[in-house]
Amino acid sequence: MPSAVITIDQLTGWLRRFHQLVIKNQAELTELDSAIGDADHGINMARGMAAVIDKLDGEQPARVNDLFKTVAMTLVMSVGGASGPLYGTFFLRFAGAVGSVTELDTAALATGLHAGRAGVVERGKAGLGDKTMIDALSPALEAMEAVIKTGGDLAAAVTAARDAAADGRDATVPMVARKGRASYLGERSAGHMDPGAASMTLLFDALAAELAG
Ligand code: ADP
Ligand code: MG
Secondary structure (H helix, E strand, O other): OOOOEEEHHHHHHHHHHHHHHHHHOHHHHHHHHHHHOOOOHHHHHHHHHHHHHHHHHHOOOOOHHHHHHHHHHHHHHHOOOOHHHHHHHHHHHHHHHHOOOOEEEHHHHHHHHHHHHHHHHHHHOOOOOOOOOHHHHHHHHHHHHHHHHOOOOHHHHHHHHHHHHHHHHHHOOOOOOOOOHHHHHHHHHOOOOOHHHHHHHHHHHHHHHHHHO
8 A cells, every 4th residue: 555645754765865866967957057057056956955964964853844944944055046045945835834744645745845836936936938947846736736636646646746847847948948047048048958947857756766665
């Protein structure tokens, strides 16, 4: 029987796996950012997640909101680029939406992710099609929602989210950037994958991998 909840240990495992995936893909993320940005997205995310893991190694929060608040603060403090405050807002809103609990069921996970997206949209003002991390995040949440509505379990919802994030990331290639540094390039931003959509997809890859065990 697949589990119906994700525990705080698994949520921590999710963050550790995300860190590992960021390290593994650091050069690629930076290469993507060198085409349409300032060649630092891999470095930014690796630095931020290394700081997060350092912090969690020192003190492991027992509550989900405290865990994600710690992640948020650490990212905002350690990442210089736009992605730091954006991912920071994502995790801070996630924390606020799920509250002081020790595990999340499928609905609570979806609630947290939705609140996180709302925070990123509020802060960055990007919509679907603007060639940002939102183009991976939004389809992921919609796919998750669709699985939940048809009675699918946690693992199925997260797997669907991961696949949709990857499709959304790939769909950023022909887009013209309308937000962030890449928008300075105008039409010349087309033909390249958005680095933030690529790192956001890694976040869902990590979650799916954690739930697969
Ligand atoms: P910077 O652009 O400051 O160098 P990064 O390179 O770390 O920061 O991150 C760039 C990524 O951040 C982009 O690929 C994009 O996905 C995301 N991003 C930038 N601006 C926005 C925004 N306004 N809304 C959502 N995401 C954004
Ligand atoms: Mg950059």
